[in-house]
Amino acid sequence: MTLAESSESTTSTVRWAGELLHLLPERALWWPAAGVLFVADLHLGKAATYRALGQPVPGGTTQENLARLDALIARWSPRRIVFLGDFLHAAQARTVLAGVQAWRERHAGIAMTLVRGNHDSRAGDPPEALSIEVVDEPHLMGPFACCHHPQPHATHFVLAGHLHPVCRLHGPGRDRVRLPCFVSEAGRAVLPAFGEFTGGWLMERAPGRRFHAVGGSAVWALPASE
Template sequence: MTHPDTPASSLPVHWAGELLQLLPERALWWPAGHVLFVADLHLGKAATYRALGQPVPGGTTQENLARLDALIARLAPQRLVFLGDFLHAAQARTVLATVADWRARHAGIAMTLVRGNHDSRAGDPPASLGIEVVDEPHLLGPFACCHHPQPHATHFVLAGHLHPACMLYGPGRDRVRLPCFVSEAGQAVLPAFGEFTGGWLMQAAPGRRFHAVGGAAVWALPASD
């Protein structure tokens, strides 16, 4: 059954005995917990490249935050969990004024950041943002919130870091590369939420399931085993 607050283009899955929705915005919604999970925003990545003299267009931070605004307006989460890599690098702290304005618009939502590898270089967000910062694994209900995919003895792992992508093949030599959710025994990896983040093509493996994201939909790919 689809939760009434989720769009028809999302894909329902059952992990750790809970109903979740894989969203085409490349985020994960847990209706019963009123929690929205996102991985790998990499806020300020374009600004970091521009600081290094690379001719990279701007606007990605505002676009990422606008997409979060739309999800928050639609789903009304009580908590937002960032599964690592909130800021891209120390140079990305130039975008913090924009992030502070965004956070002020959502002051009533609890937010948690699970530190990732880029967070260790960029530094924690300022305490004034009111974002709880924790190390992995951070236990929340039946889930172990992590940045790096890893086994956990008692909880189902939700992770990021890999920016997973899959390849779909059509007639002839047609093919398309898409971001995806990847699940296997005891864990799932979310696609990168941030724009300008790239992706890593994950290979099929026994028990591994791919859920492709394209346009305004998420769909399960046929199992390869």
């Protein structure tokens, strides 16, 4: 589907490593030439992990996350989904795997790759029944180095997660708001966390650092820092 055909949301288009990419308001990255959807920091089962520890947090976030993935798949028809780390939140999160298995079976024709993140090291790899290829960072794909942790790479443009970046916008008086964002700088970009229950880390402006804020159903570029 082209951007003109998608009336539900407004994406932002960038060119990284010579490739045209779309920054999506669902907090994902679409690479149309390769048919690849990139998603960072899904953290499935995070709320279930907190409940297992006795914290009174609401349920349903795993199904909300999977429903958002369903909508992205329906809109863009990816040939592959690359998860840039932290697919599961913790070992306790494996209680949600029955629902994840049913979701995976609905999308059996889509190849999926997980680049291991720090939470994956604790949660363990997804079971083989999910048919998700699991790799270590950096995982090279075309001109991109798929990573979880933002890091330099000598030859490839890095796509990473881990930081859950947010930016801060200021309005009149003392008005201010924090929004998820895509952050790019020389040789790398960091995706916002896809998961519903993940929080965010405020990234400050710096020379050469570009921000694309995500709010509602839109993504837009913020003015560049000097």
